[in-house]
Amino acid sequence: MEESLFIEWVKKYxxxxxxxxxxTLNGENSPRTYLHRELLKKDFSVTGKWETLIGEGQLxxxxxxxxxxxxxxxxxxxxxRASGDIPKQGIEFTLNEKQLSELDALIAQGGTKEQIVAKLxxxxxxxxxxxxxxxxxxFLQGFSTxxxxxxxPQNVGTGIRLDFGYLPANKFTMPxxxxxxxxxxxxxxxxxxxxxxxxxxxxxxxxRATINALRSTEWAKQLFVxxxxxxxxxxxxxxxxxxMSSLNEALADEYGFVFRQVDRSVRLQKNGVNSDVxxxxxxxxxxxxxxxxxxxxxxxxxxxxHPVDGVSxxxxxxxxxxxKFRHNRPSLKEFTTAQARVVPVISxxxxxxxxxxxxxx
Numbered sequence: 446m447e448e449s450l451f452i453e454w455v456k457k458y459x460x461x462x463x464x465x466x467x468x469t470l471n472g473e474n475s476p477r478t479y480l481h482r483e484l485l486k487k488d489f490s491v492t493g494k495w496e497t498l499i500g501e502g503q504l505x506x507x508x509x510x511x512x513x514x515x516x517x518x519x520x521x522x523x524x525x526r527a528s529g530d531i532p533k534q535g536i537e538f539t540l541n542e543k544q545l546s547e548l549d550a551l552i553a554q555g556g557t558k559e560q561i562v563a564k565l566x567x568x569x570x571x572x573x574x575x576x577x578x579x580x581x582x583x584f585l586q587g588f589s590t591x592x593x594x595x596x597x598p599q600n601v602g603t604g605i606r607l608d609f610g611y612l613p614a615n616k617f618t619m620p621x622x623x624x625x626x627x628x629x630x631x632x633x634x635x636x637x638x639x640x641x642x643x644x645x646x647x648x649x650x651x652x653r654a655t656i657n658a659l660r661s662t663e664w665a666k667q668l669f670v671x672x673x674x675x676x677x678x679x680x681x682x683x684x685x686x687x688x689m690s691s692l693n694e695a696l697a698d699e700y701g702f703v704f705r706q707v708d709r710s711v712r713l714q715k716n717g718v719n720s721d722v723x724x725x726x727x728x729x730x731x732x733x734x735x736x737x738x739x740x741x742x743x744x745x746x747x748x749x750x751h752p753v754d755g756v757s758x759x760x761x762x763x764x765x766x767x768x769k770f771r772h773n774r775p776s777l778k779e780f781t782t783a784q785a786r787v788v789p790v791i792s793x794x795x796x797x798x799x800x801x802x803x804x805x806x
Contacts, residue, residue, distance in 0.1 A: 446753050446754070446755045446756055446770045446771070446772060447755045447770065447771045447772070447773070448755040448756070448757065448770060448771070449757060449769045449770060449771055449779060450545060450771055450779060451548070451552075451565055451779075452757070454561065454562070454565055455565075455757045455769050456757070458562055458565075458566065459566070459569075459757055459759055459767075459769060460759050462562070462566045462569050463569060463573065463759045463761045463767055466569060466570045466573050466574070466761070467573065467761055467762050469570070470570075470573070470574060470577055477574070477577075477578075478709065479577055479580075479581050480581065480584065480585065480707065480709070481580050481581050481584035481585075481741065481789050482577075482741075484584075484588075484736070484737060484738045484739070485584065485737065485738070485739050485740055485741040485789055485790075486737050486740055486741065487740070487741045487743065487763060487764070488740035488741065488742050488743070488790075489743060489744070489763070489764075490531060490742050490743065490744045491744075492744075493530060493531055493744040493745075493786065494529065494530055494531060494744075495529055495530075495531050495607075495740075495742040495788050495790045496742075496790075529605070529607060530605075531742055531743065531744045531786045531787065531788050532595050532605050532786070532788060533746070533784065533785070533786045534576060534579050534595070534784065534785055534786075534787070535782060535783065535784035535785070536571075536572050536575040536576065536782065536783055536784075537572070537780055537781065537782040537783075538568035538571060538572060538780070538781045538782075539568075539778045539779065539780050539781075540568075540778065540779040541776070541778055542776055542777050542778070544779075545777065545778075545779055547564075548561070548564050548565060551564065566781075568781035569767065569781055572767060572781050572782060572783035573761055573762075573765055573767060573783050575783060576765050576783050576784075576785050576787070578711050578712070579595075579711075580741065580787060580789055581709065581711060581724075582711040582713075582722075582724045583595055583607075583724075583788065583789050584789035585707065585709060585724040585725045586724040586725070586726070587607065587609060587789060587791055588650070588725075588731060588738070588789075588791055589650070589707075589724075589725045589726040589729040589731060590611075590726045590729065590799075591608065591609050591610070591611030591791070591794070591799065592606065592607065592608050592609065592611075593606075593607050593609075593789070594606050594607070595607065595788065607788065607790075609739075609790065609791040609792075609794060610794055611791075611794055611797065611799060612794060612795070614638070615638065615794075615797060615798045615799060616798075616799045616801070617631065617634060617635045617638075617798070617799065617800045617801070618631075618800070618801050618802075618803065619631040619800055619801070619802045619803065620802075620803050621802070621803045621804070621805055622655070622658040622659060622662065622802055623662075624661055624662055624663060625662070625663055626662055626664070627664065628659065628662055628664040628665070629664060631800070632700070632800070635732065635798050635800055636700060638798065639732065639796075639798055642795070642796070644734070644795075644796045644798075645701055645734070646701075646702050646732035646733055646734060646796070646798060647701060647702050647703070647733075647734060647735045648702060648703060648704075648705050648732070648733055648734070648735050649702050649703070649704050649705065649730050649731065649732050650704075650705050650707050650730070650731045650733070651704060651705075651706065651707065651729065651730040651731070652706070652707055652708060652723070652725050652727060652728070652729070653706050653707075653708045654727065655727070655728055655729075655730060655802055656689070656704050656706055658802075659692075659704075660686055660687060660689070660692055661686055663684065665686070665687055665692055666684035666685065666686060666687065667684065668687075668692070668695045668696070668699060669684075669685070669687035669691055669692060669695050670684055670685075672694070672695040672698055672699065689704070689706070692704065702732065707725045708723075709723065709724070709725065710722060710723045711723075711724055726801075727804055728801055728802035728803065728804050729799065729800075729801055729802075730799070730800040730801075730802065731797060731798075731799055731800075732797070732798040732799075732800065733793070733796060733797050733798075734793070734796050737793075738791055738792070738793050738797065739789065739790045739791040739792040739793060740789075740790050740792055741764075741787060741788075741789055741790070742787065742788055742789075742790050743763065743764035743785065743786060743787040743788075744786040744787075745786070746766050746784060746785070746786055748766060748784070749766060753770075755770055756768050756769070756770040757769045757770065761783070764785050764786070764787050765783055765784070765785045765787075766783070766784050766785065767781075767782070767783045768780075768781075768782050768783075768784075769781055769782075
């Protein structure tokens, strides 16, 4: 590896470009939403492993005792553990000889700083964003099922399975949603279980199709009407389908939770072919407390401890290592790469409840 052909430009602008990319991706005006950045907190792992504790014991009330009596001994409850190595992920882009020649010509002909920087660092946002996209994919897949699969960079075509240990007792099912389905019959056992566990789920995450199907049920319409959405209605008229905001108002009042729609696709590439995939499991409704549900576990990369001569590095958002360099074998190319040892981890599994809706075949 050799240093970039445009090393002076790299030294001057690479750091600033990476900072601006992160600010854009994390900002309110970002073209993409990242739920994992909202619901996970970054957690540095010295050992290079991710880990989550699974406790099956909840808070136990104290006893009233007389002043001179001994205190009753309480069982701590069982504690399980899910863990594994934090996998590595990476992405790279190249400028070929033709593109490099065009960039040389632009500089020689007095191109503006903005034009040159735009061409030289065009791949930097894509490289950094690619790590974010992979994190989002793994998080949404894992949050909606309790299990996620990440590619193994050491073995092409294979993956690493991460099981976060969702409790079997916290998993429920519901048949295909029809207009006449008695949703209450399947919702109540879940909420009752949560109440017995001492939990009060306030957010139910689900895909758009599932929420829309629920909005069209008589259950949702009756709930909307009885909570004051409609004061008078002709007995021969059809009940109106509530809007998302109206349904959430009624749900918050009646059950203490609101729906949050997850409608996110991630573009994957395999053998040069792009495909847009929605990682959220269809029909999965995940009930959880508001706020953080786990961690974004990351570890230090080997290349950070052993940097390669000629490579320009920037650490981005604490865990992404972005780099620029050139290679002349088999032909001259300028590389932009991003790599990270990072994985989303769902850790608050004791307070997560999963309701799976059967899908039509």
